[in-house]
Amino acid sequence: MTAETLPDDADLVRHAEKMAKKKAAREKIMATKTGEKGLVIVHTGKGKGKSSAAFGMIFRHIAHGRQCAVVQFIKGAMSTGERDLILKHFSDVCAFHTMGEGFTWETQDKARDIAMAKAAWEKAKELIRDPANLMVLLDEINIAIRYDYIDIAEVVEFLSSEKPEMTHVVLTGRNAKEELIEIADLVTEMELVKHPFRSGIKAQIGVEF
Numbered sequence: 001m002t003a004e005t006l007p008d009d010a011d012l013v014r015h016a017e018k019m020a021k022k023k024a025a026r027e028k029i030m031a032t033k034t035g036e037k038g039l040v041i042v043h044t045g046k047g048k049g050k051s052s053a054a055f056g057m058i059f060r061h062i063a064h065g066r067q068c069a070v071v072q073f074i075k076g077a078m079s080t081g082e083r084d085l086i087l088k089h090f091s092d093v094c095a096f097h098t099m100g101e102g103f104t105w106e107t108q109d110k111a112r113d114i115a116m117a118k119a120a121w122e123k124a125k126e127l128i129r130d131p132a133n134l135m136v137l138l139d140e141i142n143i144a145i146r147y148d149y150i151d152i153a154e155v156v157e158f159l160s161s162e163k164p165e166m167t168h169v170v171l172t173g174r175n176a177k178e179e180l181i182e183i184a185d186l187v188t189e190m191e192l193v194k195h196p197f198r199s200g201i202k203a204q205i206g207v208e209f
Helices: 009-031 050-063 081-089 110-129 141-146 152-161 178-183
Strands: 040-044 068-072 094-098 135-139 168-172 186-189
Touching (some): 040 050, 050 068, 050 094, 050 135, 050 168, 068 081, 081 094, 110 135, 110 141, 110 152, 141 168, 152 178
Parallel strands (some): 040 186, 068 094, 068 135, 135 168
């Protein structure tokens, strides 16, 4: 920044006054936000980052020493950085259950896919019912719901009536059902703008897994 572009004293004063007004307005708004509750959080959309963002919150819980849990509905036996790290170093804080065996085009066994999804949902309900778990991540559950392996009405009813008041539940995967979005407290849709897969780049360690 050259001397010619440096703000003069009047600009500095105006800026300080503007920021002071913004700060006061912000503090007034924040003073009204006093409630706490366990949130139903949905990460959906065609873009990358749904599970990655959800695991970010799981690692925040781990960092604070808060009990949490993960149930993976679709991802199979392939090693992932998140799972390996949690199982090796943080299994005392975070229970990790990989219940799926891969995407349906890999297993090519619909009956087994349904059975595995239902088993994962039963494990999820068990973990959510336990008030010691302050966050439970249901990774890729939206895909299992989309294929009708799990009844969306049952999921909505359970989250609405049985989830402990202070437990956060995070549900990831494309094509989240409207019924789930309706009851959720926080919904983020990841938008796909560009993806290296379209240019012939395969999934890479540290980015996708």
